[in-house]
Amino acid sequence: MLRKLCIFGVGLIGGSLSLALRRAGYCREVVGCSRSEGHLSRAVELNVIDSYCLDPAEAVQDADMVLLAVPLGAMGPVCEAFRHSLAADAVITDVGSAKASVVRAVTDAFGEAPASFVPGHPIAGNEQSGVEAAFPELFQGRRVILTPLANTREDARDKVRAMWEVAGAVVEEMGVEHHDEVLAATSHLPHLLAFGLVDSLARMGEREEIFHYAAGGFRDFTRIASSDPVMWRDICLANSEAILKVMTHYQQDLDSITRAVQEGDGKRLLEIFQRAKSARDRFCH
């Protein structure tokens, strides 16, 4: 049970967690904080949070849980702004899609990584964003990955784990670096490919016409290209090393597919397509 949860960034993720915890009666009070009073008052209006506060230092007062749900680039500045006002028993966690950069930002802001800081990442969300898209079931059955540091206090980790479990999530743990590599492959790279394809087609001639003939497969494939551009710019900058590694791999594989098409090598194409289909059918049923 939480006394006061302070959420920085009340969008799809922060808002949905608030809805889930409040519905479960797990939180006496949820206070939102961000730079946009419009968004915050809309969140109160939609009954997603109890109240809001524009001053980070004031927002965290008496909070026993602080959730950082802002774009990656804002993690550091937010911590700077509230670090002197934190209650002694406050636990800090975040929902950033790339963990090494958040750890760096929080460490820099506090001078060292606070023992009460538990980096986290819910593998949930969709191409929508903003508090209007929030709903309490978002985390039901979804994974949340925690990447605790060497000095992270066990009770802090348990508190964050318990919070996500109340929201319906399955909590797992792994190392920061490993998280960033896995997510570069399964999330960051696909987003880049989809953004890239839509942009590539949009800049070709007759773009209206091209999209006109796009079928369901194209819609599914490019759904993630409707994601929030600022959030994804930040992810690309924050996890560039792991992204570039997996991108290099992928571009090499794409070259070899291109060569097979060029050479009319049906055997090779069939081999690749069959391997891909069987992997996907097996893991994404």
Place this chain on the structure above:
Amino acid sequence: MLRKLCIFGVGLIGGSLSLALRRAGYCREVVGCSRSEGHLSRAVELNVIDSYCLDPAEAVQDADMVLLAVPLGAMGPVCEAFRHSLAADAVITDVGSAKASVVRAVTDAFGEAPASFVPGHPIAGNEQSGVEAAFPELFQGRRVILTPLANTREDARDKVRAMWEVAGAVVEEMGVEHHDEVLAATSHLPHLLAFGLVDSLARMGEREEIFHYAAGGFRDFTRIASSDPVMWRDICLANSEAILKVMTHYQQDLDSITRAVQEGDGKRLLEIFQRAKSARDRFCH
């Protein structure tokens, strides 16, 4: 109203058209033909077609409409097998995803393009295949592109158009080459990218683990990688020229995204992502 429709390849597309036309009472008789008696008897069992016949020459007898719904590589051989048994008033159409190759195959089989041949392509379907996946609403509101040739008879074109309209489709016309370029961009390229990504990840170490952490975005993005490998091998071979053209474009754009990530060029990334999001939101709402 059709007297007898003969469908070569009773899978998702051929089966769904049969279901739609029979439900509308538009067809006195639908006969299926393919190389697999097992598939055909299943199609009769599921009440998708009235009867089947394993001999192409016998199957087309008295048919006033012949639908070629086999993989692209089988179009030529099928035409060879029935060309001498065709009724005088029979119209031939197909559902191939690349039109130039079908036109070539049919022209080669008949010695010249029959005036009763109307190349067609329903922009419908999903990652499933086989008659079990067929359903009569598949073409409801979907586009069907006809690419009639210079010598195509007007009454043949009208008959094919009417048939698709009964199935609920919106029929449009364009040139063969233009069709193949548009589809290379909106369908063939995305399929190659998705097959390539899943295969790329599947061949990395710890593949079980990587897919384990894939979220909804990844599932949507890679859904088309569960498509039929043989069908897609044939499409790649049949439309290689247009595919390579758009692939080259895309790989250049991907290189420039990779460079922006390398250089930490957030401005450039944001620009690309915003342009892509606004294009997708506009055309795929």
